[in-house]
Amino acid sequence: MVSGMNAPASRKGAATRDQILDAAETAVLAKGFAGTSIDELIAVVGITKSGFFYHFKDKGALAKALLERYIAREDALFDDLFSRADELNEDPLHGFLVGLKMLSELLADLPTGHPGCLIAAYCYQDRLFDREVRELNTRATLGWRRRFRDRLDRIAARYPPRADVDLDDVADMLLVVADGGIILSKAVGDTSLLARQVMLYRDYLRHLFQA
Amino acid sequence: MVSGMNAPASRKGAATRDQILDAAETAVLAKGFAGTSIDELIAVVGITKSGFFYHFKDKGALAKALLERYIAREDALFDDLFSRADELNEDPLHGFLVGLKMLSELLADLPTGHPGCLIAAYCYQDRLFDREVRELNTRATLGWRRRFRDRLDRIAARYPPRADVDLDDVADMLLVVADGGIILSKAVGDTSLLARQVMLYRDYLRHLFQA
C-alpha cells in the first residue's frame, strides 16, 4: 500500500490510463502513430488488450487523449515558466528575455535531448486523424501564438519595433524555432542544438526591440 | 535477377519506379511511413504487388530510395537557387539575401503550401528505419549546414559579425526555420506562413552582419 500523498486518490484506472498514455507518447514520437501498435503498449504497461479498450474505445480515442494531455502540459509549462520570469522582472522585454533564457536552460538540461513535439508529429501524419484532432492541433497552436503575441504587444508598447515586421510572425517564430530545433537536434544527434537555437531567437528579439 | 534496389538508368522501369516514389512521398508526408500501405501505392500507380517488389526488395528499400531522391532534389534546388543568386550579385551577403528572397518567393508560390520535409518526417519516425537510413538523414543535414556555413564564412570575412554567435548555429537556423515553418504552416493551415518565416530569418541575417 502506497501511502504517498502524491497518489491522486481518485481512481486507480486513471493511473493505468496515464501509463498507457506515457507508453504511447514515447512510442508515437519514435515510430509515428501508425507505427505504434496497441500490442506493444499493453506489453509495456502490463495489461491485456481488453484492458486497453476499456480505457480507449479505439486507437483514435488514444490519439485524441494523447494530444489533449500534451497540450495541457505544454500550456502549464509555459504558464509556469513565463510567470516566474515575470515575477523576476517588471519590464516586459526583459521578462520575456529571461523567460526565453530559462526555457533554453530547461531544454539544455534534458540529458537525452527533447523527446519531440506531438503537434509536429501529428502534423506530419494528419491524414491518420479525424477532424476533431486536427482542429485541436490548430487551436492549440493558435493559442500559443496568441500567448506570445500578447507579450510582444506589451513589449512593443514600450519598445517600438521596426514597422515592417508582423508581430504574429515574430510570435510564430518561437514555435518555429522550437519545432525546427527539435527536428535538427534529432537529425544531427546534437542534444544541445535546440537550446542554442532558442538563444538565437532571443538574440533576434533583442535586436528587434532594442536596436 | 535481384536488381530492384538501384535505378536501371535509362530503362522503362525507371519511370514506374519514379511513379511509386511519387506516390510514396505524397503518402508518407501525409500519413507517415508506417501509415502508408504498399497496397495503396500499387493502386495509385496501377501495378501489382509483385511489380512493387520487383523494384524494391522490401518497404525499407523504398524508404531509403525515397530519402535518397529527396536529398538529391533538395541539393539540386539549393545549387540552382543560390548559384543564380550569386550570378546576380558579387557581394556574398547580398547574394545570400537575394537567394533567401528567391527561396521565400518560391515557397510563397506553392499554391497548396509546402508538401513537407522528408527529413523531418523521418526524424519523427526514426525507429522505423535502419542505421543506414538514419545516417543518410544525418549526413544530408550536416551537408546543408556545411553549405550555408561556407556562405556565412565568406560573408563574415567581409562583414564581421558579433563575436558571440556561432556561425554553425546561424547556418542551422535556416534549416530550423524551414522545418519549423513547414510544421507551423500545416498546424495553422496558413500556406504563406513558411515564406514569411524565411523572410524573418533573412531579416535576422541582415541585422547580424550589417547592424
Added chain:
DNA sequence: GAAAAAACTGTACCTACGGTACAGCTTCGG
C-alpha cells in the same frame, strides 16, 4: 527479327495488427 534481359503478373500462403464482441472475474469504496 530473334534472343536476352527487364519488367512485370498471378497465386498462394504466412504472420501481425486493429478492431469487435462479450462473458467472467477481482478489487475497492461506500
Added chain:
DNA sequence: CCGAAGCTGTACCGTAGGTACAGTTTTTTC
C-alpha cells in the same frame, strides 16, 4: 456486502506487410 470500476480470457474478422516463385509480356540489344 453490494455495485461499480477495472480489468482478464477467448474467439473471431479483415487488412497489411512480406515471402516465394513460376509464368508472361514488354523492351532492349545485337
